[in-house]
Structures are given as C-alpha cells and as structure tokens.
Amino acid sequence: MNAPDQAEDLVYFEFTFVGSAVRVAAIDGATGRETVVMGPANASTADLQRLALAKLNANLARNGADR
Numbered sequence: 001m002n003a004p005d006q007a008e009d010l011v012y013f014e015f016t017f018v019g020s021a022v023r024v025a026a027i028d029g030a031t032g033r034e035t036v037v038m039g040p041a042n043a044s045t046a047d048l049q050r051l052a053l054a055k056l057n058a059n060l061a062r063n064g065a066d067r
Contacts, residue, residue, distance in 0.1 A: 035059050
C-alpha cells in the first residue's frame, strides 16, 4: 500500500522581520505557488498565518488549482 502524497496538503510559511513589520510567505507544497502578506511585527503568528493561507487559497482558486 502506497502512502498518499502529502505534499498537496502541505503549506510552508516563511517569516521575515523587516523593522517593525513582518513579511509572511505562504508556499503551496503541491504547486510551489507563493503569496506574501505584510503585517505588524507584534501581530500573532496564528493571525498572520491565517491571513497568508487565505490569500494563498484565493490565489489557487482564482487560477484553477483549488485546494
């Protein structure tokens, strides 16, 4: 029995602090598509991830790669 390819459900997050802001990149594991959001450095990690994921999902749906 083969394990299902989990890359299609995997999303990578990259946080880069830029002064008083943070740049959050969400990268889809299956397609490699990336979206970026910016937020205040003191915002919660969960909120920034949720925002970046929503933007990534919208981008994928708009371009025919719905998750």
